[in-house]
Amino acid sequence: MSGFRIxxxxxxxxxxxxxxxxxxEEGLDYELDVKAQENSAQEVPADQPGxxxxxxxxxxxxxxxxxxxxxxxxxxAVNQAATDSAGRMWGQAYSMLPSGVYVLPQSEVRRPxxxxxxxxxxxxxxxxxxxxxxxxxxxxEPGQISLRFGGMPYDRVDALLAGEVPAAAVWxxxxxxxxxxxxxxxxxxxxxxxxxxDADTDVEDVSKYFAALKRAQMDLDLAPExxxxxxxxxxxxxxxxxxxxxxFGPGERIVFLPYTASAYEQSQQWMxxxxxxxxxxxxxxxxxAVVV
Numbered sequence: 001m002s003g004f005r006i007x008x009x010x011x012x013x014x015x016x017x018x019x020x021x022x023x024x025e026e027g028l029d030y031e032l033d034v035k036a037q038e039n040s041a042q043e044v045p046a047d048q049p050g051x052x053x054x055x056x057x058x059x060x061x062x063x064x065x066x067x068x069x070x071x072x073x074x075x076x077a078v079n080q081a082a083t084d085s086a087g088r089m090w091g092q093a094y095s096m097l098p099s100g101v102y103v104l105p106q107s108e109v110r111r112p113x114x115x116x117x118x119x120x121x122x123x124x125x126x127x128x129x130x131x132x133x134x135x136x137x138x139x140x141e142p143g144q145i146s147l148r149f150g151g152m153p154y155d156r157v158d159a160l161l162a163g164e165v166p167a168a169a170v171w172x173x174x175x176x177x178x179x180x181x182x183x184x185x186x187x188x189x190x191x192x193x194x195x196x197x198d199a200d201t202d203v204e205d206v207s208k209y210f211a212a213l214k215r216a217q218m219d220l221d222l223a224p225e226x227x228x229x230x231x232x233x234x235x236x237x238x239x240x241x242x243x244x245x246x247x248f249g250p251g252e253r254i255v256f257l258p259y260t261a262s263a264y265e266q267s268q269q270w271m272x273x274x275x276x277x278x279x280x281x282x283x284x285x286x287x288x289a290v291v292v
Contacts, residue, residue: 004030004205007071008234009193010037010153010172011095011252013216015230020219022212028205033069037174038154038236050164052151055125057277060086060196070197070209074127075259078194079267080277082289090195091290093210095254097193099171100185101132102160102178109167112139112187121150121159121168125276128153128169131191133274139187142274154236173235176248193252194259203291210256217254224250261286 008014014032017023023030039052056073060081067073073081075094082089101120103109109118115136122128129147136145148165150156153174160168161181169189170178179185197206220227231245264286271277 004028004201004209005033005069006030006209007033007035007067007069009072009252010174010231010234011072011254012220012224012227012230012250013213013252013254015233016216016219016227017212019227020216022215023209026208026212028208028212030209034233037152037234039151050148050150050159052149052155053124055123055129055149056127057081057125063198067196068198069201070195070206072193072195074130075192075194075263076130076267076271076276077125077127078196079264079289080271082196083268083283084280085282085284085289087196087198088201089259089290090197090206090210091259091292093195093213093254093256094259095193095195095252097127097171097191097252098249099128099131099169099175099189099191101135101167101169101187101189102175102183102185103167104160104163105182105184107166107184109186112136115167115186116140116144117146118166119146119148121148121156121165123152123156123169124149127171127191127193128156128189130271130276131189132169134191134270135187135189154239157239172251173231173248176231176245176251177235177239177243180243180247206291213254214256217256220250220253258292259290261290264290 056077057080059067078089122132150159153170156168156170157174159165228245228248
């Protein structure tokens with residue numbers, strides 16, 4: 001088994017790098033670990049239907065759900081998990097995930113203000129959780145933001161399409177899927193994602209990985225169309241007959257700029273102000289948690 005396992009994240013870059021041979025050309029011995037963005041019976045306790053208190057942060061702390069080797073999640077979860085010694089955050093790049101809060105076509109919700117008191121399905125301690133709070137705060141008081149922890153992205157897609165929730169926050173492939181079903185985006189929640197690797201990973205391998213992704217980003221910027229078929233590798237098969245991935249957007253975009261100490265501290269303060277995590281006396285600082 002390769003020592004460098006890549007947990008896919010619904011983006012196209014890894015697939016482009018495989019197709020083009022960029023990983024090999026950079027000298028990286030790797031394997032892709034493809035994880036569906038939906039809950040499994042092992043991850044969700046049976047006595048918690050509709051209230052899944054396991055998200056990206058918890059998966060990092062436990063090493064489950066593919067969050068053990070080279071992986072990606074919202075920068076808030078990665079930041080906090082690295083602070084809590086669950087791995088090291090890569091500080092030389094981040095990505096931006098197109099996302100939003102969606103409702104079905106028949107919904108009476110038209111404006112962000114209409115979401116006050118409306119239950120929104122999000123993923124606990126994950127990008128949809130934090131970004132929904134951030135995006136809605138300009139429109140309403142914090143107490144008016146009503147969240148339901150509905151599990152992983154495609155579980156939230158199921159819940160919205162079945163009418164089990166009035167609104168859902170999703171990103172990239174799940175968002176494109178809902179748009180093709182006529183769902184309306186009420187507020188854009190596009191957010192920053194960070195990259196994490198575990199303590200046993202060679203930093204040189206991480207550098208090789210990002211060198212390959214940088215080449216893949218150029219391919220996607222020039223012409224994403226030849227690679228959109230790879231979305232079906234990341235989207236559960238039950239949705240394939242509903243979608244035409246040729247009409248999807250390019251999705252996640254990697255930004256090869258540093259995740260700075262200022263960004264780290266601002267994010268930590270934002271989470272503390274909203275009491276999103278329990279305070280810790282053993283938290284690491286930026287220099288210890290982030291590889292720059």
